Amino acid sequence: MYLRALTALQERGVSTVSSEELAAAAGVNSAKLRKDLSHLGSYGTRGVGYEVEYLVYQISRELGLTQDWVVAIIGVGNLGRALAGYGGFASRGFRVAGLLDADESIVGQEISGMTVQNTDRLEDIIAGHGVSIAVIATPAGAAQGVCDRVVAAGVTSVLNFAPVVLSVPDGVDVRKVDLSIELQILAFHEQRKAGGPDGLAPLAAGDAPPGTTQYVETVEA
């Protein structure tokens, strides 16, 4: 988030920024921002602030964005197609090495300049291109099987869009993005705002379920 705010500042020609300004742009507390940045070292100048360009480099390096990452997308449905065409990946050092799908009617299609390949070739592609991150955009039922295969083939990071909890061996990272759960969380708060269902008393502020806080959030009693 800081990196994103910083590059936006960079594009506007700003060369120096205070923790207060950057925190506001990133939607966090300024003390938290300073503490976060202090973990990278002391890159600020007291009385002045942080040099934008230098900070961009330091954060990029810390996040590992100075090197390229090779990604494979498995499952070329609506979501897989969107991911394949998503510009935000390439611009941040993520290179899509392959689109794979088990559906024969999709295999061979050209999507965003890439030819969809059969899932049979998964192991070849991962090994051949040095894929280290797999994006799983398959239906729920196929996700665990695909996950097992990519892990066996050497992938140690998985981004999972399928609505299932994947189990993986130690040393493998899994992150999950669940679109309908995001909507459900919003619906939950929406219901609260409307007074709650079936005579249920609205929760007091702070009674919301965990994991629902966000950069900007206001929940009224």
Next chain:
Amino acid sequence: MYLRALTALQERGVSTVSSEELAAAAGVNSAKLRKDLSHLGSYGTRGVGYEVEYLVYQISRELGLTQDWVVAIIGVGNLGRALAGYGGFASRGFRVAGLLDADESIVGQEISGMTVQNTDRLEDIIAGHGVSIAVIATPAGAAQGVCDRVVAAGVTSVLNFAPVVLSVPDGVDVRKVDLSIELQILAFHEQRKAGGPDGLAPLAAGDAPPGTTQYVETVEA
């Protein structure tokens, strides 16, 4: 998450489940699960567990899924298209009332059985269909403007896919999904596993940045 695990159990014909089993399926600690469920009331039977069907109903009601929610998707690029065709919404009580885009070459196109409308009509559509949740899938530059308009038109929940921090008045909820940040977090851990960049010492376990924990995660020292 619990609801998803429960419906999966329901489909397999399981009628009763213990906190231990359900917690494993949802990827959480069993004590946490019991405490979460206890907030809904005492719906378990000691010595036996929870009745799946009853729990599904209770959670659905609590989350507000027993009623329908009307959604508008603004921005019909790759991602907007994928969202429009995403089956997970309709099956959980979310109805897409409109697809809107500012690009004249997209307006009028038929996507997933819906005609893309001009963003000019945003206020009409929100008022006419009673939209309460807006999904913003526009480019970053347009997001805040669209957000301001949907909020002014009465929307009080926003799901934001644009890579910007939206500012909204009190009483409006915003949730953000940022695809490239998910990949960046994975890349960060991946880099750590590889030994860190430029002779940087790998962080000890627990030194990972906040907000990076997940259902399944293993970060090696």
Next chain:
DNA sequence: GTGACTTTGTGCGTGCGTTCACAAAGGCTT
């Protein structure tokens, strides 16, 4: 060069979510 002002870096307190561990409660067997 000196003083005043600005902003960083961080020790400390607070609040919250998570987990452990156990008592209470219900079912099942004999």
Next chain:
DNA sequence: AAGCCTTTGTGAACGCACGCACAAAGTCAC
């Protein structure tokens, strides 16, 4: 009917992230 066994519900402790507030440090003006 009684006792054993399983599982829930929850009090208490732990750990962590966040925010406050201030001292240290560096800049800028005079």
